[in-house]
Amino acid sequence: MRDALRLWLLAGALGAAVGGAGAASGCAREQPPPPAARPCAPEGGAPAVDPPLLAFLSKARSLHHQADVAEAEQDPPRALAALERIVAEPPPGSLAGRPEVAEVLSDAFARLAELRAVQGDFGRAAADIERGLSHANEPTYFRGHLFEVRGLVEERRADALAREGKGDEARQARRQAIEASEEAVRIQDEVIRRAVGGKP
Amino acid sequence: MSVSPPSRPPRPGSGEGEGPGPEAPWLDDPDAPPTAEELAAARALAEALEGRGEAGREGAEFASALRAAYEPAELDPARHEALLARALGEAGGAKVVRLDERRLAARRALRWGGATTVMAAAAAAVLALWPGGRGEGPAPSAAVAVAPPPALRPSRSTQELFDEPFARSGGGSARIDRIAQARSRDLRQNRFRRWGVP
Numbered sequence: 467m468r469d470a471l472r473l474w475l476l477a478g479a480l481g482a483a484v485g486g487a488g489a490a491s492g493c494a495r496e497q498p499p500p501p502a503a504r505p506c507a508p509e510g511g512a513p514a515v516d517p518p519l520l521a522f523l524s525k526a527r528s529l530h531h532q533a534d535v536a537e538a539e540q541d542p543p544r545a546l547a548a549l550e551r552i553v554a555e556p557p558p559g560s561l562a563g564r565p566e567v568a569e570v571l572s573d574a575f576a577r578l579a580e581l582r583a584v585q586g587d588f589g590r591a592a593a594d595i596e597r598g599l600s601h602a603n604e605p606t607y608f609r610g611h612l613f614e615v616r617g618l619v620e621e622r623r624a625d626a627l628a629r630e631g632k633g634d635e636a637r638q639a640r641r642q643a644i645e646a647s648e649e650a651v652r653i654q655d656e657v658i659r660r661a662v663g664g665k666p
Numbered sequence: 667m668s669v670s671p672p673s674r675p676p677r678p679g680s681g682e683g684e685g686p687g688p689e690a691p692w693l694d695d696p697d698a699p700p701t702a703e704e705l706a707a708a709r710a711l712a713e714a715l716e717g718r719g720e721a722g723r724e725g726a727e728f729a730s731a732l733r734a735a736y737e738p739a740e741l742d743p744a745r746h747e748a749l750l751a752r753a754l755g756e757a758g759g760a761k762v763v764r765l766d767e768r769r770l771a772a773r774r775a776l777r778w779g780g781a782t783t784v785m786a787a788a789a790a791a792v793l794a795l796w797p798g799g800r801g802e803g804p805a806p807s808a809a810v811a812v813a814p815p816p817a818l819r820p821s822r823s824t825q826e827l828f829d830e831p832f833a834r835s836g837g838g839s840a841r842i843d844r845i846a847q848a849r850s851r852d853l854r855q856n857r858f859r860r861w862g863v864p
Contacts, residue, residue, distance in 0.1 A: 508821075
């Protein structure tokens with residue numbers, strides 16, 4: 467009886483020693499699963515995509531489609547009014563500086579400028595281009611597109627000046643159109659170079 | 667000890683030893699009033715169960731068994747000695763260990779086992795804390811390290827959504843459609859990540 471008890475105690479002690487050594491060696495299989503961790507904030511301090519951003523984008527999308535309908539109905543003023551609602555108010559604080567917001571605003575200004583040029587409102591078209599460029603400082607398709615639209619606006623203005631018999635001003639407008647197109651090409655080259663990892 | 671309750675007194679005319687026959691009226695009518703003999707036997711059994719009275723041997727054994735099962739009494743020392751003597755006598759040459767000696771042996775074994783267990787725990791602690799004891803393997807924290815939770819999808823340029831420069835004219839609606847759709851996916855993914863959905 468006593469020997470049996472000693473044997474059992476010895477076995478228990480050995481078991482405790484083996485268990486302790488196993489725990490000390492860090493057996494991952496024995497570890498409980500970690501608790502659910504909170505997701506990290508985006509790197510670089512950028513805000514996460516959130517409902518306000520989606521709300522802004524949805525609003526812009528709706529107004530672009532309203533402008534489509536108005537253009538299809540040959541109603542440019544209504545199309546302009548829809549697009550102006552996109553750019554009318556500065557985005558609220560939490561959206562200010564978001565790349566998506568800036569790019570959508572710059573694209574809305576580009577479309578506004580195009581429509582105004584069709585209407586012959588070249589002065590406001592040029593102003594829209596400038597405002598659009600203020601939202602697209604980096605070499606992106608959006609910035610390149612604004613220069614392309616600037617080229618279109620200058621071409622239309624040159625045509626209008628030529629029809630008015632203002633040849634010199636028309637030639638100057640055509641030069642500006644070519645310069646804008648060249649700038650657009652330069653920006654697109656820069657975008658391509660960055661996309662393929664080349665040096666700027 | 668095999669104990670059976672005292673047998674029911676035979677009814678008059680039931681035929682002792684023949685078992686109850688169809689002539690036994692109490693089999694047909696359990697609610698029949700008890701006979702005088704049945705009442706006397708019930709009184710004797712009740713007294714025996716309460717530890718008093720003069721019950722018959724059969725009833726006394728039955729009552730003793732019931733009482734021992736429900737509320738065992740202290741064993742009479744003289745009876746205890748007698749039982750021990752009989753048991754030891756039957757054991758013959760077997761080794762007899764007194765109860766107090768067995769308790770002492772158990773205590774010694776417990777002390778020995780406890781000391782062994784403490785030493786084993788100390789050895790485990792040394793293994794855990796020994797700087798080079800685990801060789802070149804990764805640290806435990808690295809072994810159980812889990813991948814960091816995925817970061818939320820950030821607000822960023824939509825340039826990646828477009829494979830080629832925009833058309834010279836038009837296409838504004840198609841672009842905003844693509845942008846809103848992509849960011850809608852991002853927002854849904856961020857919600858899942860906040861909920862802990864992988």
